[in-house]
Amino acid sequence: MARFLLKRLWHTVFVIIGISAISFFFIHLSGDPVMLMLPGDASHQEIEALRERLGFNAPLYEQYLRFVARALRGDFGESLYYRVPSMSLLVERLPASLELALAAMLIALVVAIPIGIVSAVKRGSLLDTGSMLGALFGLSMPHFWLGIMMILLFSVQLGWLPTSGRGTLAHLIMPAVALGMSLMAMFARLTRSVMLEILNLDYIRTARAKGLRERVVIGKHALKNALIPIVTVAGMQFGFLLGGTVIIETVFAWPGVGRLVIQAIFNRDYPVVQAIVLVLALIFVLINLVVDMVYMYLDPQISYYEEK
């Protein structure tokens, strides 16, 4: 157990180092930001002076090491565009993205789990067929298009909800539903299939044979075990969800990390891009680490690194 944890931690560190190196070298290949920062008629001396000041004249590996040393202290350098520390930009925008991702996840789970359970219990019924057809449509819609369609219906036609911005619950509903729709579909299918499997197991038959009410059998005995894979998948998907806010934030003018990073990439504002890539990757990796550990705790039969 301790050995597994150590190994897993080492992998996590390795992944983070790898990501930092890739994003660093990659972004440096993308061209010289100095030219973008100065007016077009800047003299050669001015360009050189700015390069020197920003440290762009040092060898690439030296720049990378300096970058890592500072990044460890949470310092990703000043945004080339906004002229404020990248980290403070990120810290300012991250809560909005987290709020959106959490809301999407919550909506997806709250709607999908009951649907999945009912579909499994009433397998083959009209409700089951209808829900699974709905889930198929949910999986087949690009989330940004769903967002646009909701704007068309609820904002343009009905005038119920604001089209963009952040602040009230009314602002949150549409982007969160749009972002969460494919997850909702996925969870509904997952819950249904897991429940179908569990409902065939011996202990469920025992519980029924004991004369427990169906409600207790399903709600207590079956659901409890079905939640393990669902929670695992939810954990893993959350990281993807954060990375996936890029487009939906553009659609709804949501002031989160996604819009920030798009602007930063277009502006070649690479301290900001690096900060965002690394922090998102860190969140993703840490969530997976936690999910792994929770999973191991819940199900000790799974032996890790018995290479799957």
Add this chain to the structure above:
Amino acid sequence: MTAKGSILTPSGVKDALLPHLRLLADTLREVARRRSALAGGVLLLVIVGTSIFFPLVYPVDPLEQNLLARFTPPAWQENGTLAYPLGTDNLGRDILARLLYGSRVSLLVGFAAVLVAMVAGILLGLISGYYGGRLDSVIMRIADIFMAYPFMLLTISVIAVLGNSIFNLILVLGLSDWVTYARTIRGSVLSLKKKEFVEASRAIGTRNSVIIYRHILPNVISPLLILGTLRVANIIIWESGLSFLGMGVPPPMPTWGRMLAEGRVYIADAWWLVTLPGVAIMLTILSINLLGDGLRDALDPRLRNL
């Protein structure tokens, strides 16, 4: 499964091919038995066929502007005209023609990127699983990095650097999607490697490349086929997303994503501009998902109900 005679004689060829053909026919029959899968397959065939052959039936230039006919609604609406069956956009360009050309981009990028991802993933997964050891750890650690790298940001920044040609798009989307295939293949190879028929083959001195090609690959191909089909749907959604952000195939080529982005400005006045391209994407994805689900049921009964 090994052919007895030489593969150079006609009967040898028949012996070698027959089991494969029979398997393929069985699979197709299994898929066709499921109504939803059949519907998906037929729909996809219609979409692919349309995107290839439409100029024969509907030879309209998707770029031709008619400023007098701007914002013509679809034909079934008031003020609509059969000259523009699905209406026109803000420059008076024919929506139907643009949708048809857009389907070529989406389908080409979707299938080609999956092909790139599959080839890369199969190669790395086979090497990783079959040879093991240090090579395996290196490949799997790189896979970890790819998994954790925020995918959307990776593709966007690569496109920002390389430029947004259709070739780059295929390459980037393909190469950032190899991990799932590599992991699937590696898992299957690890379990196959210990099976008697592989060990027997190794014991009689068969070369590694032959073992991989003849014994391992045929046994891992069906999970890959299922995965590949379902990934085409994902890639098409990503392609339209990139296009929506202005990082897809460069203009003036019409793409579904760009049509959505352009139409969004006029959402209050022309609903069809933001609705129709999305319907096109959804129908395409739906057909692929239906077919993929059907393939999974047919090829991998263990995964049924999933």
